[in-house]
Amino acid sequence: MQDLPFRLGVHPINWVGEDVKEHGADTTYERILDDIQALGLTGTEMGRKYPTDIAVLQQELSRRGIQLVSQWKSVLFSDPTYREQELEAYRKHVEFLKEMGSTVISTAEVGGSLHFDPRRTPNEKEVLRLDEAGWRSLAEGLNAAGAIAQEYGLKLTYHHHGGTVVEQPDEIDRLMELTDPSLVYLLFDTGHAYYGGADPLTVLRKHFDRIAYIHLKDIRQEVLDEARAEQADFVTCIRKGVFTVPGDGCLDFAPVFRELLSRGYNGWAMLEGEQDPAAHNPYEYARNALRYIESLTSNEGRV
Numbered sequence: 001m002q003d004l005p006f007r008l009g010v011h012p013i014n015w016v017g018e019d020v021k022e023h024g025a026d027t028t029y030e031r032i033l034d035d036i037q038a039l040g041l042t043g044t045e046m047g048r049k050y051p052t053d054i055a056v057l058q059q060e061l062s063r064r065g066i067q068l069v070s071q072w073k074s075v076l077f078s079d080p081t082y083r084e085q086e087l088e089a090y091r092k093h094v095e096f097l098k099e100m101g102s103t104v105i106s107t108a109e110v111g112g113s114l115h116f117d118p119r120r121t122p123n124e125k126e127v128l129r130l131d132e133a134g135w136r137s138l139a140e141g142l143n144a145a146g147a148i149a150q151e152y153g154l155k156l157t158y159h160h161h162g163g164t165v166v167e168q169p170d171e172i173d174r175l176m177e178l179t180d181p182s183l184v185y186l187l188f189d190t191g192h193a194y195y196g197g198a199d200p201l202t203v204l205r206k207h208f209d210r211i212a213y214i215h216l217k218d219i220r221q222e223v224l225d226e227a228r229a230e231q232a233d234f235v236t237c238i239r240k241g242v243f244t245v246p247g248d249g250c251l252d253f254a255p256v257f258r259e260l261l262s263r264g265y266n267g268w269a270m271l272e273g274e275q276d277p278a279a280h281n282p283y284e285y286a287r288n289a290l291r292y293i294e295s296l297t298s299n300e301g302r303v
Contacts, residue, residue: 009043046071077141078111146183163234191217218249247292
């Protein structure tokens with residue numbers, strides 16, 4: 001693949017599910033890292049199969065020429081009673097990523113989520129959207145966490161995410177309006193944008209100046225339509241195979257890459273599929289996604 005102004009990596013969630021634990025349950029971290037190296041990619045996020053001992057993780061990544069770019073961090077800032085303990089945990093998270101040489105922190109609010117909020121009960125069926133007080137508390141908490149990240153030279157990148165309170169286009173807009181642009185950045189995810197009802201290109205253009213990290217994910221429209229008709233929750237949608245890698249779904253990535261290239265995005269972008277690896281070989285799907293991206297960004301294929 002020709003040189004791009006930004007760096008391409010791949011998320012280990014393609015090999016081992018984070019929200020669907022049975023996906024890739026028997027896959028080793030060595031297999032994941034060997035595949036990433038074989039793909040010629042040099043960036044990854046933290047995965048649940050990766051070593052947690054910093055020295056071991058650094059050694060395993062270094063000998064394959066791979067950088068740990070980020071790690072997901074759930075936060076519960078919408079409820080102010082959790083803020084202090086959440087900020088303490090956030091600092092520890094930042095310290096780990098700083099030691100690993102990472103520059104961005106994938107951050108998402110779990111308050112109100114069916115699957116991620118520890119206060120919810122199993123029999124509930126809907127995401128609880130934030131009220132005014134919840135939005136204010138969330139913004140204040142994110143600004144405080146962003147200041148901690150900044151202390152260590154990192155950026156808090158907010159991950160708008162399916163099944164959470166910052167999922168829909170108006171919610172992304174509101175979060176950006178309420179937070180300090182010098183402390184809170186955006187993790188732009190093409191698949192989650194579409195899943196939440198937004199046009200990914202519109203989100204990219206509207207909030208480009210806040211985007212410090214990207215996840216490149218595609219959507220299977222027929223699976224999404226079926227899941228919506230059944231009123232399936234977010235995790236069920238993953239099990240059904242709603243997500244896939246770029247070039248395998250319904251999204252047109254040509255204008256997305258055109259925008260990124262023309263505006264000089266120079267951060268990291270992760271390939272994501274988040275699907276059952278037993279049915280969708282992670283290495284093969286990532287390789288096909290790279291070929292698709294090459295077709296869009298080569299001098300011959302560039303639109």
